[in-house]
Each structure stands twice: as C-alpha cells, then as structure tokens.
Amino acid sequence: MSxxxxxxxxxxxxxxxxxxxxxxxxxxxxxVKIIMVVLVLAFLCSGIFTVGPQQxxxxxxxxxxxxxxxxxxxxxxxxxxxxxxxxxxxxxxxxSLQTAESSVGWYLTPDERQHNATPPNLDRLDxxxxxxxxxxxxxxxxxxxxxxxxxxxxxRFYFDxxxxxxxxxxxxxxxxxxxxxxxxxxDIITKNRIAFREAVTARARExxxxxxxxxxLEVPLGVDVSPPIHLTDVFNAVDAANVKRDNASSLATSxxxxxxxxxxxxxxxxxxxxxxxxxxxxxxxxAEAKKFTDVRSEYEQNPExxxxxxxxMELEQVYKSVQEKILEPHMNARELxxxxxxxxxxxxxxxxxx
Amino acid sequence: xxxxxxxxxxxxxxxxxxGLLLFTYQVRKSEVAVVTLFGKIVxxxxxxxxxxxxxxxxxxxxxxxxxxxxFEGKFxxxxxxxxxxxxxxxxxxxxxxxxxxxxPKFANGSIAVAQDRLEELVRNAKNEVAGQHVFSDFVxxxxxxxxxxxxxxxxxxxxxQDVSAQHYGLDIKFVQIKKIGLPESVTQNVFDRMTSERKVxxxxxDSSGEExxxxxxxxxxxxxxxxxxxxxxxARKIQGEGEAQMMHSLQILQQNTNLATFNMxxxxxxxxxxxxxxxxxxxxxxxxxxxxxxxxxxxxxxxVPEGKNP
Numbered sequence: 001m002s003x004x005x006x007x008x009x010x011x012x013x014x015x016x017x018x019x020x021x022x023x024x025x026x027x028x029x030x031x032v033k034i035i036m037v038v039l040v041l042a043f044l045c046s047g048i049f050t051v052g053p054q055q056x057x058x059x060x061x062x063x064x065x066x067x068x069x070x071x072x073x074x075x076x077x078x079x080x081x082x083x084x085x086x087x088x089x090x091x092x093x094x095x096s097l098q099t100a101e102s103s104v105g106w107y108l109t110p111d112e113r114q115h116n117a118t119p120p121n122l123d124r125l126d127x128x129x130x131x132x133x134x135x136x137x138x139x140x141x142x143x144x145x146x147x148x149x150x151x152x153x154x155x156r157f158y159f160d161x162x163x164x165x166x167x168x169x170x171x172x173x174x175x176x177x178x179x180x181x182x183x184x185x186x187d188i189i190t191k192n193r194i195a196f197r198e199a200v201t202a203r204a205r206e207x208x209x210x211x212x213x214x215x216x217l218e219v220p221l222g223v224d225v226s227p228p229i230h231l232t233d234v235f236n237a238v239d240a241a242n243v244k245r246d247n248a249s250s251l252a253t254s255x256x257x258x259x260x261x262x263x264x265x266x267x268x269x270x271x272x273x274x275x276x277x278x279x280x281x282x283x284x285x286x287a288e289a290k291k292f293t294d295v296r297s298e299y300e301q302n303p304e305x306x307x308x309x310x311x312x313m314e315l316e317q318v319y320k321s322v323q324e325k326i327l328e329p330h331m332n333a334r335e336l337x338x339x340x341x342x343x344x345x346x347x348x349x350x351x352x353x354x
Numbered sequence: 355x356x357x358x359x360x361x362x363x364x365x366x367x368x369x370x371x372x373g374l375l376l377f378t379y380q381v382r383k384s385e386v387a388v389v390t391l392f393g394k395i396v397x398x399x400x401x402x403x404x405x406x407x408x409x410x411x412x413x414x415x416x417x418x419x420x421x422x423x424x425f426e427g428k429f430x431x432x433x434x435x436x437x438x439x440x441x442x443x444x445x446x447x448x449x450x451x452x453x454x455x456x457x458p459k460f461a462n463g464s465i466a467v468a469q470d471r472l473e474e475l476v477r478n479a480k481n482e483v484a485g486q487h488v489f490s491d492f493v494x495x496x497x498x499x500x501x502x503x504x505x506x507x508x509x510x511x512x513x514x515q516d517v518s519a520q521h522y523g524l525d526i527k528f529v530q531i532k533k534i535g536l537p538e539s540v541t542q543n544v545f546d547r548m549t550s551e552r553k554v555x556x557x558x559x560d561s562s563g564e565e566x567x568x569x570x571x572x573x574x575x576x577x578x579x580x581x582x583x584x585x586x587x588x589a590r591k592i593q594g595e596g597e598a599q600m601m602h603s604l605q606i607l608q609q610n611t612n613l614a615t616f617n618m619x620x621x622x623x624x625x626x627x628x629x630x631x632x633x634x635x636x637x638x639x640x641x642x643x644x645x646x647x648x649x650x651x652x653x654x655x656x657x658v659p660e661g662k663n664p
Contacts, residue, residue, distance in 0.1 A: 033360060063380040064402040085380070104533045124542040127441050127535030128429055134534055136495040139548050140541060159384045161447075162421045170424070170445045174530045178502055181493040181534075185548075186555075211447060211528055230545060234552040241556040245563030252567035256574030263578030267585030274589030278596030282603075288621070289603035292614055299613045307616055314620050315640065324632040327642065 046083045051076045054095050056154055060088040065155075072155060092154045097218065099148050100165060102172040104131045105180075106144040107229060113144075121229045132228070133180035141185055145172045145200055146222040149208075149215040156214030164213050171211065172221070175203035188225050189235070190242070197223040376409040381417065386453045388416045388463065398453045418456070418463045422449045422527055425469050427476045429533055436488040439540070443533035444480055444509060448472065448526050455523030468524065472513075475520075476529070479512035492534065506530055 051057045057074040059066040059081045066072065066087075073092075081087035101110055107119050107130050125132060125140065133143045149168060151157045157164045179199035180188060188196045201221045208217055227235040299306045319325065380403075381387045387399040391413050399405045400420075407413045429443040450456045453463070460467040483505060491501040510529040517524045536544065607614035627633065637646050 029358075036360070036364065058383075060382055060402070062404040063382040063385070065383050088382070123545060124538050125535075126538045127533075127541070131533065132535065134493045134536070136493050138489075138493060138544065139551075140536075140544050160422055162419065162423050166424045167422075167447065170426075170530065170532055173532050177531060177534050181502055182495075182497060182500060184495055207530065228545065228548075231548055231552070234549050237556055238552055238559070241559040241563075245559050245566065248563045248567040249570065252570035252574075256570050256577075259571075259574040259578045260581070263581040267581045270582070270585040270589050271592065274592040278592050278599070282596050282599045284621075285600040285603035285607075288614070288617060289606040291617055292607055292610070295617070296610060296613060299616075300610065303612065310616070310620055312641065314623055317624060318627045318633070321629075322627050322631040322633045323629070326632065326634045327636075 043083055047081045047087065048078065049081065049089050050078055051091065054093065056092045056094045058090045058092065058155065060090060061086065063088070090158075092158050094151065094154060097148045097150060098165070098168075098215070099146065100168045100172060101147075102143075102145045102176055103169055104173045105133045105142060105176045106131060107142050107226070119229045123230050125228070133177050135180050135185040135188060136182050137184040139185040140228050141180060141188055142226040142228065143176045143180055143188070143200075144224050145176050145204070147172055147204065148218040150218065151214060152216045153214030156212065161213065164215070167211055167213050168208065168215060171204050171207035171213075172200075174207060175200045175221075176223075178203045185227075189227060190239075193223075193225070196225070197221065377406060379405050379407050379415045381405060384419065384421050386418050386420045386450060388418065388453045388457045390414050390416065395454055395457060400453065416457065416463055418450055418453055419465065420450050422447045423465060423469070425472055425476070426532060427473060427480065429535070430477065430480075431537060432481055432484045434485060434487060434489055438489040439537050440484065440489065440492060441533075441535040441537065442480060442484055442531065444476060444506075444529050445532045446472065446476055446513070446526060447528045448524050450523060451525035452523035455521050457523075459520075459522055468522070471522070472524070475513055475516045476509075479509050479516065479529075483508040483512055502531070 049057070051074050053076045055076065057079070058072055059074065061082065066081075081089060103110060106113070108117055120130060122130070131142075132140050135141050147168070161167060179196055182199065183192065183196050187193075197220055200223050201217070201219050204221060205217050205219070208215060295306070379387065381399050381401070383402045385402065387405060388395055389397050389399070389405070389407055391408070392411075393414075396413070405415070407415055425446040425448060427444050427446070429441055431439050431441050433439055450463075456468070457463045460471065487501060487505060490496075490499050491505065494500045506529055510526060513529060514526050517526055635642055637643060
C-alpha cells in the first residue's frame with residue numbers, strides 16, 4: 001500500500017512578491033525607457049529654431065561660429081542646430097534701415113526734441129548743458145544731423161562692438177563739429193548749406209569706414225542748422241535785410257528790363273521809320289524822275305501852257321477831294337468868320353430840339 | 355548582474371556630460387578667457403571654441419569681453435598755446451588685446467576699472483596734445499591751417515604710447531572729438547561780437563542793395579541810351595543810303611529845274627489838300643472866274659486863248 005502523497009508545498013509568498021516586484025520594475029523600466037526616448041527626441045528637437053524675416057542668425061558651436069562670412073548667417077526660415085550647450089543660436093536684428101541722430105550740437109537733447117521742449121533763450125551758454133558747434137569764423141551755431149544706415153556686416157556690427165550704434169551717433173557728432181569748423185556761419189546758415197551738408201556727410205562716411213562699423217550710410221544726411229536762440233532776432237534782421245536787398249535788386253532789374261525793352265522798341269521804330277522814309281523818298285523821287293522824263297518834251301514845247309493845263313487838272317482833283325468848299329463871291333464887301341477850333345463833324349442826328 | 359545596454363549608454367552619457375562640465379569650458383566669439391591655477395594666470399584662450407581645464411578649485415576660468423568698447427571722456431577746459439581756453443570731449447574705441455596683461459591690472463579683468471584708468475590717460479593725452487595747439491588749429495576758414503584730424507591722431511598716438519608703456523593689454527582703436535565748446539563766460543562775449551557783426555552786416559547789405567539797384571538802373575539807362583544812339587546812327591546811315599539812291603533821280607530832275615519844281619509843287623499841293631481840307635474860294639479863282647456875270651458889252655462870249663486862264 002502506497003503512502004499518501006504529501007501535499008505540494010504552497011508557493012512561497014516571497015516569490016509572488018518578487019514576481020510582482022519584477023513585473024512592476026519591468027513596467028517602470030519600460031515607462032522610463034519611453035520617457036528617455038521622449039526626452040532624447042525632445043532634446044534633439046530643441047535644436048530646431050526659426051529665423052524671422054527681419055533677422056539673421058549665427059550658430060556658435062562650442063562658442064565658435066559655424067561658417068565664415070556670409071555663410072555664417074542663417075537666413076529667415078526653419079533651421080536645426082545641436083541643442084545647448086553644444087550649439088548656441090545668436091539671432092541678429094537685420095532691419096532694412098536703421099536710424100541715428102547726433103547727440104551734440106543742438107540746444108535741446110534728443111529726448112527734449114521728441115517732447116517739443118521750449119528752447120532756452122540765454123545770453124550765455126553753459127557748454128556742459130547746452131550743446132553747440134563752433135564755426136570757422138568763431139561763431140556759435142546749433143547743428144543736428146540725422147542718418148539712415150544699413151547694416152552691411154552684421155557679424156562685425158554685433159560681435160565686434162559692445163554698441164556699434166553709439167559709434168554711428170558719435171561719428172555724426174564728430175562730422176558736425178568737423179564740418180562746422182571749416183565753414184563761416186553765414187555759409188552754414190544761408191549761403192552754402194548744401195556744401196556744409198555734403199561736408200558733414202563726407203566726414204561721417206569717412207569715420208564709419210575708418211572705424212569699420214559694418215554699416216553703410218544712406219546719403220545725403222539730414223542736417224538742420226539754427227543760430228543761437230538769443231540771437232534769433234539779429235539773424236532774422238539779416239534775413240530781412242537780404243530780402244530787402246533782393247527786392248531792391250529785383251525792382252531795379254525789372255526797371256532795367258522795361259527800360260531796355262522800351263529802348264529796343266524805340267530803336268527799332270527809329271530804324272524802321274528811317275528805312276520807311278528812305279523807301280518812300282526813293283520811290284517818290286523815282287516817280288518824280290519818271291514823270292519828269294515822261295512830260296519833259298511836252299513841257300519844253302510850251303511851258304506856260306503845260307503849267308496852266310496841269311494847274312487846272314490839279315485844281316479839279318483838289319476841288320473833288322476837299323472836305324468843304326466855301327465860295328465867297330464878295331470877299332471885300334462882307335466879313336467872313338471861321339471857327340478854327342471847331343469840333344470835328346459827328347454823325348447827323350434826327351432828333352428835334354424841344 | 356546583467357546591465358541593459360541602455361542603462362550603460364545613459365550612464366556613459368551622464369559621465370561624459372559631467373566630465374565635460376568639469377574639465378572643459380567654452381569661449382564664445384568676441385570673448386577671451388584667462389585660466390588661473392590657484393589664482394595665478396597659467397594660460398589664455400583668445401580664439402572661440404572649447405578649452406580644457408582642471409576643475410575648480412584647481413583652475414578657474416575668467417571670460418572677458420573682447421568687443422570694442424566705447425569710452426567717452428569728460429568735457430573739460432584746456433588752455434591752448436595762444437592762451438585761449440577751449441572745452442573738449444573725445445570718445446575712444448578700445449578693446450582687450452592681451453588678456454594676460456589686462457587681467458591682473460584691472461581687478462580680474464574689470465572693464466569699469468579699466469575705463470577709470472583710461473579716463474586718466476585720455477585726459478592727460480588730450481590736455482597735452484591740445485595744449486600744444488592754437489585755437490585756429492581747431493576752427494579756421496583756411497583749410498591749410500585746420501588741424502582737426504591731426505589733433506585727433508596725435509591724441510590717439512599719445513594714448514597708445516601710454517597704454518603700451520604701462521602694459522595694460524589694451525588696444526586703442528581710435529580717438530575722435532565728440533564735443534567742442536567755449537567756457538560759459540566766453541560765450542557771452544561771442545554773442546556780443548556776433549550781434550555787432552550782424553549789425554555791420556545788415557548795414558553792408560542795405561548799402562550794397564542800394565548800390566546794386568543804382569548800378570542796375572544806371573547800366574540800364576546807359577544801355578538804353580546806347581541802343582537809341584546806335585539806332586539814330588543806323589537811321590542816319592539809312593538816310594544817307596537813301597540820299598545816295600536818290601542821286602540818279604536828282605540828276606534827271608536837274609535837267610530842267612523849272613519843270614521839276616513845278617511837278618513837285620503839284621504833288622505837294624495834292625498831298626496838302628487831300629483830306630479834311632476847307633477851301634475858301636472867291637470869284638477870281640479859276641475856274642470860278644467863269645461864273646462872273648457877263649457884261650452886256652461882252653454878251654458875246656469872250657474868246658479865251660487856248661490853255662490860258664482868265
């Protein structure tokens with residue numbers, strides 16, 4: 001007889017727990033793996049970057065620019081780079097035109113100009129607070145320049161200067177002082193403003209190129225000038241005197257033009273009359289000569305008769321053509337009165353006197 | 355114990371990253387780096403890229419900005435050779451040239467400290483250079499006398515020399531004048547002079563205007579008189595030409611002056627009585643004489659000779 005089989009031992013409770021733990025770990029590792037994959041993908045995708053339409057971008061790989069010159073600049077659109085800290089994306093503003101305005105030379109600061117502040121009317125200027133320029137003839141004048149410029153070398157502009165825009169402004173400041181120091185005040189304000197502006201522009205361009213700021217100035221610069229506020233009245237008086245002189249000159253020129261035109265007309269008339277007289281006299285004399293030749297033989301046959309005949313013929317013509325004939329048969333017996341100042345005869349009217 | 359390849363890879367990556375963070379450093383474009391070993395400079399890195407270092411506290415890396423800095427000096431008075439006083443301000447473009455020299459001189463590479471020192475150098479150079487010039491070197495109507503650019507170059511060279519002599523590790527790129535002026539008390543004198551000059555100028559303009567107008571009118575009168583004079587001369591010439599052309603006719607008429615005179619008198623009479631004339635006639639005027647009453651003794655009509663007026 002066989003012995004009854006002993007009962008199978010129950011699975012140890014530790015194995016079940018280990019199994020559950022193993023399963024849980026397996027599941028956790030799976031989730032961790034997924035998270036890691038996601039993180040790796042997110043890490044790689046973080047290298048995608050966009051460059052806007054008014055931007056350029058440079059990639060610094062471990063601090064060193066990728067590419068050289070123009071090839072170092074990424075144009076607008078989507079791009080990819082290794083994520084930080086391998087690559088660093090540096091975006092550079094690249095607007096079409098930048099503006100700059102001089103910060104010295106004017107009686108108001110740029111901020112005061114923007115807020116339309118009232119200019120100070122002082123009989124002396126503290127150069128520490130009120131800026132101006134000195135002209136070649138040692139006068140004081142206020143000047144301001146505005147420039148538009150294009151960043152043609154953004155790498156130079158953004159990576160080689162802490163603030164290249166300040167250097168552009170200072171180039172304008174220097175150009176104003178440099179140009180003003182070579183021009184007399186009247187040339188700057190009235191007589192030769194264009195040459196002054198060109199001198200400012202030339203100096204500003206020279207400095208921008210010399211300092212290699214990576215920009216190109218748009219020319220010509222905008223330049224404004226003003227006498228000191230305290231002397232505005234005397235400068236206006238000069239302008240008024242100039243206007244008065246110009247008016248006097250204009251009137252004199254007008255007089256001269258009229259006078260010469262009248263003289264030319266008069267001269268032409270005199271010449272014309274002379275020519276006309278010459279033609280008339282020559283024609284008349286030629287006619288007289290022809291008539292003379294035609295009647296000479298007839299006349300010489302009987303001069304007295306010819307004269308009487310011609311006289312009567314002439315009288316006939318005269319009697320026909322005269323306007324009024326007065327026949328006075330008894331001149332000696334009666335008084336004849338003539339109104340020599342009579343009015344010219346007008347058209348006859350049929351109106352009857354009242 | 356079995357390790358999964360992923361775990362190993364992650365561990366490897368983490369070790370590499372940690373190692374890179376500990377043993378390397380980056381120098382960006384426009385930066386320079388100075389590496390110190392226990393506070394002493396051991397090397398520099400002037401090119402952008404990756405550099406190696408021992409981890410802190412063994413070595414320490416200092417990064418310096420190598421961009422061109424803008425420094426503007428103070429607006430100060432300078433006495434010139436001709437005893438004039440001028441106020442001048444310059445701006446300077448400078449950058450770190452030698453980090454190993456620059457770093458220890460300026461409080462571990464402080465830009466602000468460097469600019470404080472630079473201010474002193476620039477002030478000295480500006481005063482010394484400008485003090486050797488006269489006022490007309492700065493502003494002049496004569497371009498040959500102007501030394502504006504030369505003065506800037508002289509200040510630049512002077513600052514460069516000082517910086518080089520002091521071994522500051524700086525490179526002065528340029529020095530330009532930013533602001534120029536006169537002491538406040540002098541500006542009042544300038545205004546007074548400008549006012550008096552304007553008044554003289556106005557008087558000159560007024561007188562020149564009158565003179566100009568007078569000249570224009572005189573010239574016009576003269577030109578007009580000349581035009582008329584020329585016209586008269588031409589008229590006389592034409593008249594002479596006409597008389598010359600009439601000579602042939604006159605020669606013909608001189609052949610019988612009585613006839614010529616008679617003809618011309620008739621022509622003149624015709625012209626005289628052509629228009630709007632009033633003629634007063636009496637009975638003795640031919641042919642009205644024929645209207646006189648016939649005396650009875652002459653009832654028979656008188657025989658008038660042919661061609662004769664009564």
